[in-house]
Amino acid sequence: MRLTRFTDNGLRCLIYLGLSDTDPTPAGHIAQMMGMSEDHLVKVVQRLAALGYVRTLRGRGGGIRLARLPEAINIGEVVRATEDNLQLASCFDPEHNDCPIASACLLSCALDSALRAFFAELDRLTLADLLRPRRALSQLIEQQALSA
Amino acid sequence: MRLTRFTDNGLRCLIYLGLSDTDPTPAGHIAQMMGMSEDHLVKVVQRLAALGYVRTLRGRGGGIRLARLPEAINIGEVVRATEDNLQLASCFDPEHNDCPIASACLLSCALDSALRAFFAELDRLTLADLLRPRRALSQLIEQQALSA
Numbered sequence: 001m002r003l004t005r006f007t008d009n010g011l012r013c014l015i016y017l018g019l020s021d022t023d024p025t026p027a028g029h030i031a032q033m034m035g036m037s038e039d040h041l042v043k044v045v046q047r048l049a050a051l052g053y054v055r056t057l058r059g060r061g062g063g064i065r066l067a068r069l070p071e072a073i074n075i076g077e078v079v080r081a082t083e084d085n086l087q088l089a090s091c092f093d094p095e096h097n098d099c100p101i102a103s104a105c106l107l108s109c110a111l112d113s114a115l116r117a118f119f120a121e122l123d124r125l126t127l128a129d130l131l132r133p134r135r136a137l138s139q140l141i142e143q144q145a146l147s148a
Numbered sequence: 149m150r151l152t153r154f155t156d157n158g159l160r161c162l163i164y165l166g167l168s169d170t171d172p173t174p175a176g177h178i179a180q181m182m183g184m185s186e187d188h189l190v191k192v193v194q195r196l197a198a199l200g201y202v203r204t205l206r207g208r209g210g211g212i213r214l215a216r217l218p219e220a221i222n223i224g225e226v227v228r229a230t231e232d233n234l235q236l237a238s239c240f241d242p243e244h245n246d247c248p249i250a251s252a253c254l255l256s257c258a259l260d261s262a263l264r265a266f267f268a269e270l271d272r273l274t275l276a277d278l279l280r281p282r283r284a285l286s287q288l289i290e291q292q293a294l295s296a
Binding site: 001002003004005007008011012015033034035075083085086087088089090098099100101103104105106107110111113114115117118119120121122125129130132133136137139140141143144 | 149150151152153155156159160163181182183223231233234235236237238246247248249251252253254255258259261262263265266267268269270273277278280281284285287288289291292
């Protein structure tokens with residue numbers, strides 16, 4: 001059980017943009033600073049833009065920036081929107097279920113409660129909470145810039 | 149984010165064995181009744197046996213049966229023991245981390261809290277709780293036996 005690389009990179013991208021409150025940042029720069037593939041990041045950014053979390057600006061001086069204040073970006077919502085599959089077991093999906101006892105089994109209810117508890121924790125946080133160690137995070141990014 | 153097929157089949161196997169309190173059941177029979185591949189189930193059973201949840205008996209009349217009472221099989225423990233990877237993001241694993249801000253970032257703490265909340269829900273349940281709709285579950289298995 002783990003988050004997809006897509007969600008992981010989406011969260012990293014949002015954290016980077018939340019730390020850099022200056023001009024729009026090119027995708028290649030974010031990818032280099034945050035240890036991601038640029039090709040993958042471009043796909044992630046397209047989704048984050050479609051979801052209204054970031055804005056992309058084309059042309060000279062273009063790049064990516066947050067489309068909302070960090071306080072308005074809920075981490076639980078981001079994870080729900082970027083994970084492509086939250087069906088923890090095959091019985092969550094009636095179309096692809098292959099377990100004959102699914103209709104009476106309590107396991108899917110149990111897993112559903114567990115998943116709700118998981119997201120209840122993440123729903124308590126916004127991007128602003130993750131940016132609280134701002135100085136330490138910025139220093140680590142500066143070190144990465146020097147070593148790149 | 150989803151459980152592995154290994155965990156899913158492990159839980160199905162325990163539920164089946166919890167319902168059949170008779171003689172040891174051959175792996176092929178469990179696989180057929182519960183809609184699983186027998187080859188995969190054999191691997192799952194080996195792990196469940198090593199963990200002390202089931203006992204395998206060889207020879208004529210052999211098969212698999214629970215090694216503990218259903219009340220003594222905690223669902224959270226089973227899932228922890230059968231999932232091969234609970235490192236939700238790359239920053240959970242210092243050896244394979246590729247994110248330069250991991251050492252100061254609060255995301256891994258947030259995901260860790262969410263994961264603990266997930267397991268706190270499953271830790272409240274034993275196999276006996278999942279077997280409570282015993283009659284309905286047994287009827288579904290009988291229907292499967294008739295259609296097999």
